Every structure is written in C-alpha cells, then in structure tokens.
Amino acid sequence: MYPTPYNLRVPKTDDFPATFTTLRALLKPYERYFTVIVNKPGAYYLSTKTSKTVSGAAIWFGGVQINKNYVSFHLMPVYAAPALLKGVSPSLLKRMQGKSCFNFTAIEPSHAKELKALTRKGFVAFKKFQ
16 A cells, blocks of 8 residues: 555545534524525525625525535625624634635534624624615
C-alpha cells in the first residue's frame, strides 16, 4: 500500500446528515415568511414569496446543501449587509467561503448557536429591506 500524498484529509461524511439537519433547523422557523423552493434530502432553500426587484425575480434568503466535502449554509442577508458579521467569532468566520457561505464537515454547538442568532439578525434586516 502506498502512503497518502500530502497527508490529504478526507472529510468524515458520516457527520454530514446530522450537520445538514442542524443547519436546516436554523432556517425552518422562517418558512412561514418565505417559499421553500427546494426541500429534499441534502438540499433545502428559501426565497421570497414576492419580489420588489426590478426584474421581478424572487430573492433568495438562504439554504443548506450537502456537497462532496462539506455541508454549506448560505445566508444571503450577510452578502447584502456585511455589517451583520460584526461580533461573529473568529472561529465561525474561518468557516466562511465567499461573502455568504459557511462550510462545515461537522458543526459545533457554539457555531450553531451563533448562526441561529445571525440568521435572526439577517431576517430582521431582510424584512426592513423588503
């Protein structure tokens, strides 16, 4: 058997379903305000029911998706209002990829708690924009 080159770490995908469930639970309370555009194993997305955009397109609020190497949690209010990230812990910020996506192989309870509060702040800001 050959050694693994570069000490590649393979994500522990056994944790992905539980991580997905935890992250989806953070968005579920907002279903009554949004349209669930995808709700299937491994993918869950919310968008506006109506839109105030010039094009008339719905605005995506957030979503969770199981990918090959991690579970992604998207929160679009953070993209629109980066000031919402003020006060977020450095350990959660390390999970960010891009401007509105957080990636996890397994989620720590402290990160779930922070994301719950951030989602609430994002919802309040989103409703003011609408």
